[in-house]
Amino acid sequence: MSEVAIDREVDRSKLSVSDEVAIEITAMNKWYGDFHVLRDISLTVNRGERIVVCGPSGSGKSTLIRCINRLEEHQKGTIVVDGIELSSDLKNIDKIRSEVGMCFQHFNLFPHLSVLDNCTLAPIWVRKEPRKEAEDRAMHYLERVKIADQAQKFPGQLSGGQQQRVAIARSLCMNPRIMLFDEPTSALDPEMIKEVLDVMVDLAETGMTMICVTHEMGFARQVANRVIFMDQGQIIEQNEPEEFFNNPQSDRTKLFLSQILSH
Amino acid sequence: MNDSHKPFVAAGDIPPSPPPSSVVGPVAWMRENLFSSIPNAIMTLVGAFIIYSLLASVIPWLFLDSVWNATSLGNCREIDEGACLAVIKERYLQFIYGFYPEEERWRSIVAFVLMIVAVWPVLFAGAPRKMLYVSALYPAVAYWLIWGGTIWGPVGVMLGPVIAIIAYRILNPVLRGTSMEEGIAGILAILLAGLVLVLWWLFGVEVFDGILSSVVFIGLPVVESSKIGGFLLSLIIGVSGIAGSFPLGIALALGRRSNLLFIKAMSTGFIEFVRGVPLITLLFVASTLLNYFLPPGTSFDIILRVVIMVTLFAAAYMAEVIRGGLAALPKGQYEAADALGLDYWKSMRLIILPQALKISIPGIVNTFIGLFKDTTLVSVIGLLDPVGILNPIRADQNWNGIVWELYGFIAIFFFIFCFGMSRYSMYLERKLQTGHR
Numbered sequence: 264m265s266e267v268a269i270d271r272e273v274d275r276s277k278l279s280v281s282d283e284v285a286i287e288i289t290a291m292n293k294w295y296g297d298f299h300v301l302r303d304i305s306l307t308v309n310r311g312e313r314i315v316v317c318g319p320s321g322s323g324k325s326t327l328i329r330c331i332n333r334l335e336e337h338q339k340g341t342i343v344v345d346g347i348e349l350s351s352d353l354k355n356i357d358k359i360r361s362e363v364g365m366c367f368q369h370f371n372l373f374p375h376l377s378v379l380d381n382c383t384l385a386p387i388w389v390r391k392e393p394r395k396e397a398e399d400r401a402m403h404y405l406e407r408v409k410i411a412d413q414a415q416k417f418p419g420q421l422s423g424g425q426q427q428r429v430a431i432a433r434s435l436c437m438n439p440r441i442m443l444f445d446e447p448t449s450a451l452d453p454e455m456i457k458e459v460l461d462v463m464v465d466l467a468e469t470g471m472t473m474i475c476v477t478h479e480m481g482f483a484r485q486v487a488n489r490v491i492f493m494d495q496g497q498i499i500e501q502n503e504p505e506e507f508f509n510n511p512q513s514d515r516t517k518l519f520l521s522q523i524l525s526h
Numbered sequence: 527m528n529d530s531h532k533p534f535v536a537a538g539d540i541p542p543s544p545p546p547s548s549v550v551g552p553v554a555w556m557r558e559n560l561f562s563s564i565p566n567a568i569m570t571l572v573g574a575f576i577i578y579s580l581l582a583s584v585i586p587w588l589f590l591d592s593v594w595n596a597t598s599l600g601n602c603r604e605i606d607e608g609a610c611l612a613v614i615k616e617r618y619l620q621f622i623y624g625f626y627p628e629e630e631r632w633r634s635i636v637a638f639v640l641m642i643v644a645v646w647p648v649l650f651a652g653a654p655r656k657m658l659y660v661s662a663l664y665p666a667v668a669y670w671l672i673w674g675g676t677i678w679g680p681v682g683v684m685l686g687p688v689i690a691i692i693a694y695r696i697l698n699p700v701l702r703g704t705s706m707e708e709g710i711a712g713i714l715a716i717l718l719a720g721l722v723l724v725l726w727w728l729f730g731v732e733v734f735d736g737i738l739s740s741v742v743f744i745g746l747p748v749v750e751s752s753k754i755g756g757f758l759l760s761l762i763i764g765v766s767g768i769a770g771s772f773p774l775g776i777a778l779a780l781g782r783r784s785n786l787l788f789i790k791a792m793s794t795g796f797i798e799f800v801r802g803v804p805l806i807t808l809l810f811v812a813s814t815l816l817n818y819f820l821p822p823g824t825s826f827d828i829i830l831r832v833v834i835m836v837t838l839f840a841a842a843y844m845a846e847v848i849r850g851g852l853a854a855l856p857k858g859q860y861e862a863a864d865a866l867g868l869d870y871w872k873s874m875r876l877i878i879l880p881q882a883l884k885i886s887i888p889g890i891v892n893t894f895i896g897l898f899k900d901t902t903l904v905s906v907i908g909l910l911d912p913v914g915i916l917n918p919i920r921a922d923q924n925w926n927g928i929v930w931e932l933y934g935f936i937a938i939f940f941f942i943f944c945f946g947m948s949r950y951s952m953y954l955e956r957k958l959q960t961g962h963r
Contacts, residue, residue, distance in 0.1 A: 367861065367865075374960060375958070387865065417960040
């Protein structure tokens, strides 16, 4: 819960939002057994938006983004991603998953494969690309996250920040149109947080649609165009970052902000 | 001013010098590892004494006073008081082959050599990948070499999987075209293809064999199963059991973790039932009861029946070992595979199983070693494995009363193979080490 400085100007002119809808969630509900984790979530995300989702732990923010690529199943309401509705039809799900990239708190790289193989696995096996092509693109993205020199190493030989950057490159190799980040920096030391955030800023500047569950309020201020605050499975407040931080409306938001920003 | 507070600058580099003899060399090693403390020194001395007394009795018995040339046990005892190894010298061929006809023994030697060739690419990644085709064909070749008969029978059996795959390729799109749910259609296609396979093996192969044999007869003299024995039999049962129980164990482990209730219930039921029954019981079922369940007129080779039972038995244990490996993988690995859009089979094959199997190597090899040693149980149902072959030898008037030498010989044989497997598993674990997670 820190405010790590992103020590360069974020070029906000590159951050443009289009009118095209990328994700549309309507009256979505989810239960774990009897426990009502997500309550009546409605959210429309346009292409090019950078949304930061925050809230106390257990508020359902991770569950929400995990519903978007159906790592979790919702029980009521609809989720439409890229014009495809998420239903129990298997083919849709694999198609959506291959176009929605996801980064996890604990990176979840495949430890038995080299960095390069981690990146080429899905393009080769899901998209059936020729190996050469997949490797070229993997090297391109590894270059972009500044880790190309480690391509032959195994994930276990890299630092946490490096692993997370590889994980981002791995997702990008599938040419996703949407990226989901589930607390990408929560398991990292401060100096590594910065290197990962830098990569995420770069990514935002390419016009990627991003939804980030994070506590990095500096990132939210500089990069996000919308901040969503969740508590107890509901969206409590959403606003532009400036307004959200300077002029929170609900009491719960105020309490939450006072807790995380006072540190 | 205190001396120690004086400013100090290093005058130059101190060159490295060799360590004193008190930290390197054999004396230092012994002081550190054998005599580091009084209890340690006492244990070292006691251990040395035990080793000495063991060697002092075994070496004279086995090497100095042993008898290699004698005609009977009594004759041995007259010559010297050590081990009567003459019995091994006289009977070792029986230990190796059982009652396999002498003039056909070259066939099992060829089969053994080919086994090494076939196993090589499976065990070592350095071997050319094309060699795996040899491995895939090996079971039919080995069966034909050892049992003889026409070549078309084994060829027909090997064609079974090909036919099953063709059946699956045809059935799968047809069933998916119907209104059935996709997962169920897939499983139904697999089950039907399996049924085709079983039917082909039970009835098709015989017809295939008959037709082709009447056209081109290629064959070797038939050797009855009852003639096959000794280490040859142990290896047949052990190697087939290992080769069969591994894939079956993986399938059962995945089945037990499946979301589909039917598959899960079947796998769990099978595992729990087989694990809950002693192997001896299953072997008796194989030797006697199984004939009641089979269609009348089909005679099912006894060794084949035993191999099936041993395979099923080991597969149940294998499944639990592998399930342990699957459970040990962090949930994030499954999620990352899902999030990249890999379907179930691809994520299992590329992500989950390589890691789960690596974790399970010690347990898997443990099961293999157990299975291999358990092959000696077939002596109970009258097969002439090395232990079974002891009875005719000991019943021989000349060798009546001899024990240590025979069991020791068998023990050495099993030790070589089991120790080999153990070393291989350690090699594999080292090779698959890819840095800490």
